[in-house]
Amino acid sequence: MSGQAAGSLRRTSGFLRKELLQILRDPSSIALALVMPVVLILLFGYGVSLDAEHIPVAVVLDDRGSASQDLLARLEGSPYFEPRRVSTVTDADALMARHEVQGVVRIGPDFESRLAATGTAPVQLVLNGVDSNRARLVEGYFDGIVGTWAAARIARGEAAAAPLVTVSPRTWFNADGRSTNFLVPGLVALVMTLTGALLTALVVAREWERGTMEAILVTPLRAAEFLIAKIVPYYLLGMGGMTLCVVLGLLLFDVPLRGSFASLLGVGSLFMLASLGMGLAISSTVRTQFVAAQASILAGFLPAFFLSGLLFDLDSTPLPIRLISHVVPARYFVGASHTLFLAGDLWSVIWPDVLALAAMATLLIGVARRRTGIRIEG
Amino acid sequence: MNDGVVAESLRKSFGPGADALRGVSFAAGRGAITGLVGPDGAGKSTLLRLAAGLLLPDGGSVRVLGLDPDGEVHELRRRIGYMPQRFGLYEDLSVQENLRLFADLQGVVGDRRDEQFERLATMTGLAPFGDRLAGQLSGGMKQKLGLACALVKEPEFLLLDEPTVGVDPLSRRELWQIVDTLVDEHGIGVLVSTAYLDEAERCGDVVVLDRGEVLDIGPPARFAAAMRGRVFAVTPRPGVPPRRLQAALSGQPGVLDVSMRAGRVRAVAAADGEPIADLPALADDVAEVAATTPCFEDAFMARLAGRSERVQVRAPAVPERTAGGRVAVQVRDLRKHFGDFEAVRGVSFEVHEGEIFGLLGPNGAGKSTTFRMLCGLTSISDGEATVAGRDLRRAGKRARARLGYMAQKFSLYGSLSVLENLRFFGTAYGLAGARLRTRIDESLAEFGLGDRRRDTAATLPGGYKQRLAMAAALLHEPDILFLDEPTSGVDPVARREFWLRINAVALAGTTVVVTTHFMEEAEYCDRMLIMARGAELAIGTPAEIRATARSDEHPDPSIEDAFLILAERRTEAFA
Numbered sequence: 010m011s012g013q014a015a016g017s018l019r020r021t022s023g024f025l026r027k028e029l030l031q032i033l034r035d036p037s038s039i040a041l042a043l044v045m046p047v048v049l050i051l052l053f054g055y056g057v058s059l060d061a062e063h064i065p066v067a068v069v070l071d072d073r074g075s076a077s078q079d080l081l082a083r084l085e086g087s088p089y090f091e092p093r094r095v096s097t098v099t100d101a102d103a104l105m106a107r108h109e110v111q112g113v114v115r116i117g118p119d120f121e122s123r124l125a126a127t128g129t130a131p132v133q134l135v136l137n138g139v140d141s142n143r144a145r146l147v148e149g150y151f152d153g154i155v156g157t158w159a160a161a162r163i164a165r166g167e168a169a170a171a172p173l174v175t176v177s178p179r180t181w182f183n184a185d186g187r188s189t190n191f192l193v194p195g196l197v198a199l200v201m202t203l204t205g206a207l208l209t210a211l212v213v214a215r216e217w218e219r220g221t222m223e224a225i226l227v228t229p230l231r232a233a234e235f236l237i238a239k240i241v242p243y244y245l246l247g248m249g250g251m252t253l254c255v256v257l258g259l260l261l262f263d264v265p266l267r268g269s270f271a272s273l274l275g276v277g278s279l280f281m282l283a284s285l286g287m288g289l290a291i292s293s294t295v296r297t298q299f300v301a302a303q304a305s306i307l308a309g310f311l312p313a314f315f316l317s318g319l320l321f322d323l324d325s326t327p328l329p330i331r332l333i334s335h336v337v338p339a340r341y342f343v344g345a346s347h348t349l350f351l352a353g354d355l356w357s358v359i360w361p362d363v364l365a366l367a368a369m370a371t372l373l374i375g376v377a378r379r380r381t382g383i384r385i386e387g
Numbered sequence: 388m389n390d391g392v393v394a395e396s397l398r399k400s401f402g403p404g405a406d407a408l409r410g411v412s413f414a415a416g417r418g419a420i421t422g423l424v425g426p427d428g429a430g431k432s433t434l435l436r437l438a439a440g441l442l443l444p445d446g447g448s449v450r451v452l453g454l455d456p457d458g459e460v461h462e463l464r465r466r467i468g469y470m471p472q473r474f475g476l477y478e479d480l481s482v483q484e485n486l487r488l489f490a491d492l493q494g495v496v497g498d499r500r501d502e503q504f505e506r507l508a509t510m511t512g513l514a515p516f517g518d519r520l521a522g523q524l525s526g527g528m529k530q531k532l533g534l535a536c537a538l539v540k541e542p543e544f545l546l547l548d549e550p551t552v553g554v555d556p557l558s559r560r561e562l563w564q565i566v567d568t569l570v571d572e573h574g575i576g577v578l579v580s581t582a583y584l585d586e587a588e589r590c591g592d593v594v595v596l597d598r599g600e601v602l603d604i605g606p607p608a609r610f611a612a613a614m615r616g617r618v619f620a621v622t623p624r625p626g627v628p629p630r631r632l633q634a635a636l637s638g639q640p641g642v643l644d645v646s647m648r649a650g651r652v653r654a655v656a657a658a659d660g661e662p663i664a665d666l667p668a669l670a671d672d673v674a675e676v677a678a679t680t681p682c683f684e685d686a687f688m689a690r691l692a693g694r695s696e697r698v699q700v701r702a703p704a705v706p707e708r709t710a711g712g713r714v715a716v717q718v719r720d721l722r723k724h725f726g727d728f729e730a731v732r733g734v735s736f737e738v739h740e741g742e743i744f745g746l747l748g749p750n751g752a753g754k755s756t757t758f759r760m761l762c763g764l765t766s767i768s769d770g771e772a773t774v775a776g777r778d779l780r781r782a783g784k785r786a787r788a789r790l791g792y793m794a795q796k797f798s799l800y801g802s803l804s805v806l807e808n809l810r811f812f813g814t815a816y817g818l819a820g821a822r823l824r825t826r827i828d829e830s831l832a833e834f835g836l837g838d839r840r841r842d843t844a845a846t847l848p849g850g851y852k853q854r855l856a857m858a859a860a861l862l863h864e865p866d867i868l869f870l871d872e873p874t875s876g877v878d879p880v881a882r883r884e885f886w887l888r889i890n891a892v893a894l895a896g897t898t899v900v901v902t903t904h905f906m907e908e909a910e911y912c913d914r915m916l917i918m919a920r921g922a923e924l925a926i927g928t929p930a931e932i933r934a935t936a937r938s939d940e941h942p943d944p945s946i947e948d949a950f951l952i953l954a955e956r957r958t959e960a961f962a
Contacts, residue, residue, distance in 0.1 A: 019491050020492050023492055031480070220472065221475050224476070229465050229492060
């Protein structure tokens with residue numbers, strides 16, 4: 010019995026050793042597992058921002074009064090806007106048409122007089138609504154500026170009657186309202202999907218393409234030993250990529266990690282195992298790297314991108330999409346990751362995600378185990 | 388008795404109409420080598436995979452060492468060795484690391500492992516290359532490493548799937564010596580499939596497979612003996628090119644097989660005493676017809692001749708252009724570097740119009756690189772090359788319009804029909820309208836593709852794909868036809884047919900430049916360059932090359948013998 014165990018251990022460690030040597034010698038696996046996370050985080054951190062800042066707007070100021078001057082000064086002082094003075098509405102429209110400005114602010118000639126007479130006066134805001142999300146954001150910022158301007162007037166006694174109800178907003182978890190704080194925790198899931206599903210499916214398909222699988226199958230190596238030797242190195246590689254991602258997020262983008270790193274590692278491990286299970290399940294049926302790449306991008310990467318809540322809040326998506334998202338492992342990890350990064354180790358919130366990930370990891374690795382045979386045919 | 392591989396009514400199918408084995412029965416004992424030969428799609432690899440338990444049979448049974456590859460697969464795999472095609476090596480691991488992996492997987496450890504490694508290293512000559520990556524070994528070395536990996540555990544039975552494809556003759560000979568030793572000294576059994584019919588002669592028994600059925604089983608000498616009196620060597624009159632004689636003889640009634648051997652045409656008659664000499668087509672060209680000693684190949688070709696469609700290659704009676712005219716390809720001191728590695732180290736030769744010129748050598752000799760430079764597929768590092776009167780380094784594009792190219796791998800569109808493929812390639816070469824239609828009709832007729840014009844290319848049998856590829860390359864009637872390993876991975880029967888077609892193309896006046904790693908195919912060439920390690924090993928007509936190698940020891944060397952002798956002389960010169 011112990012002789013058998015020793016044999017099994019030797020086969021597994023021998024195959025594992027081979028796998029590690031191949032990873033070390035293959036620049037493309039290192040690139041996918043460790044360089045890709047860096048590229049993605051830089052791209053998302055610097056390039057993809059869902060925030061709107063320094064928005065160019067054209068300002069047509071037909072009124073010379075102090076109230077409108079004050080409003081303009083506040084616009085100029087805001088980090089969200091970069092106002093450009095133009096003399097006519099026609100010029101402003103031209104700038105809009107050339108995409109040089111995102112919006113037009115127009116203060117009419119009777120602004121001051123109407124304000125003095127009735128206490129209210131209209132300010133026109135024209136927005137480029139092609140990107141509707143962004144237009145809404147800009148509108149919000151503009152409302153905010155007008156609000157503070159009005160409040161200041163009341164404080165100075167220039168305007169009467171404060172409204173009866175005021176809203177004093179406070180944002181929890183991401184007080185600065187920065188999208189990097191939201192993106193980086195989700196990005197971790199993307200990076201781990203790349204290593205877990207894509208890289209693993211590719212390396213197994215490569216063994217088929219190069220004919221080494223056939224030679225390996227005819228040795229006493231068992232299917233379970235094969236799977237363990239494939240899981241361990243890519244698990245380590247994936248967790249390395251995740252750590253890299255987290256460290257860069259903390260250092261470069263000041264993303265807060267309010268929970269513990271240990272919890273993140275724990276939940277991340279479950280997600281990594283689910284991804285590896287998916288990669289190995291794909292590679293148990295696929296024989297070429299081309300198909301392996303397509304299948305793992307369709308089944309792993311794209312859902313992790315669009316159906317995980319990484320970019321969009323899933324609660325605001327249509328019901329069918331929300332239902333589909335429940336079979337995407339990344340969904341649970343992204344949810345847990347958001348909590349761990351932005352709120353803390355709130356186990357009562359994370360538990361359901363952890364259970365779902367554990368179930369999916371077990372299921373997917375189980376499928377891979379069932380489908381991985383010791384013969385050429387399935 | 389049930390010591391080796393025993394198959395009984397073994398059946399395997401890969402779907403409707405895709406029967407790989409249709410009731411195969413045979414026994415391959417221990418202490419002997421059993422060969423598996425047959426055309427492509429005969430079921431050789433499937434048979435070996437069933438024996439290794441990589442596939443499960445649909446019917447009948449196979450037992451190896453008395454074990455069932457289904458139920459007792461783990462026990463079986465501890466006791467057999469298997470080498471798949473392409474050797475199954477990890478090219479990014481070193482020789483040592485590959486051996487160590489297979490030793491771990493086979494449970495060979497400690498002192499026993501060290502002893503095995505030393506024994507295998509000595510046996511295969513791999514000892515000095517322990518740290519070299521497998522991917523950087525020559526084809527012959529890879530093959531030996533693959534064998535060493537399969538032998539780590541001292542298997543009781545060895546399964547080899549075309550172990551020598553594309554390997555140089557010297558390594559091929561060495562591999563067979565190793566296998567012979569294993570059988571003689573250790574008493575193991577070997578079942579080996581091969582595309583080289585001369586290798587079949589080295590087996591104790593040969594199983595001839597065709598389309599999933601056993602045609603015959605027996606010792607190769609018995610096959611050969613049955614052919615006595617039916618094999619003739621036909622010597623052409625002086626001045627008559629032997630390949631013209633070959634073309635004339637092929638397809639004659641009563642002639643089953645025609646090949647070239649040492650400057651003479653070898654013909655196999657359908658029955659005893661068939662009056663080959665009396666065939667009217669030969670009257671003017673033949674100097675002598677003599678009965679000669681039959682070999683296994685003659686029997687094999689004769690056995691298969693009746694089973695496949697007869698090839699009728701139409702050759703013009705009188706050559707339209709005679710060889711030895713103007714120079715079609717001129718190469719001087721051609722070199723190619725890949726970084727520090729010099730793949731081609733200064734070769735020079737010329738090819739005359741209407742000639743068949745062969746570039747020969749084992750895989751990795753530099754012949755493919757030389758070939759690609761001539762076709763304009765890769766840049767020239769140094770030296771001069773003129774094709775169809777145009778300097779490749781200056782007017783590569785214009786030179787290319789005058790040449791036809793057939794790639795090693797099937798490079799037509801699998802989802803298009805025969806007709807659509809021809810139309811596309813014709814248009815790509817600038818043919819249009821009535822001219823295109825005429826050329827397509829001519830091609831369909833010439834290559835026997837008429838009945839299959841509507842078939843999708845991917846569904847064509849191997850031989851037909853080859854024909855279509857050649858038809859596409861010839862559609863624009865190029866001055867020079869380049870063929871890159873047209874017979875690699877093609878079975879002996881299809882190879883014969885293909886050379887007849889090449890012959891016909893050349894007889895019609897097209898210059899042909901062809902690469903091959905089958906040394907015996909050199910006989911079909913008018914002149915050839917044999918390369919080894921990037922440089923010229925020999926150049927000349929087959930007769931000239933044989934003459935250089937002739938000695939008291941080898942009074943009548945074949946081209947393959949010549950290669951071995953010349954390679955040996957070169958090694959001695961270095962030492």
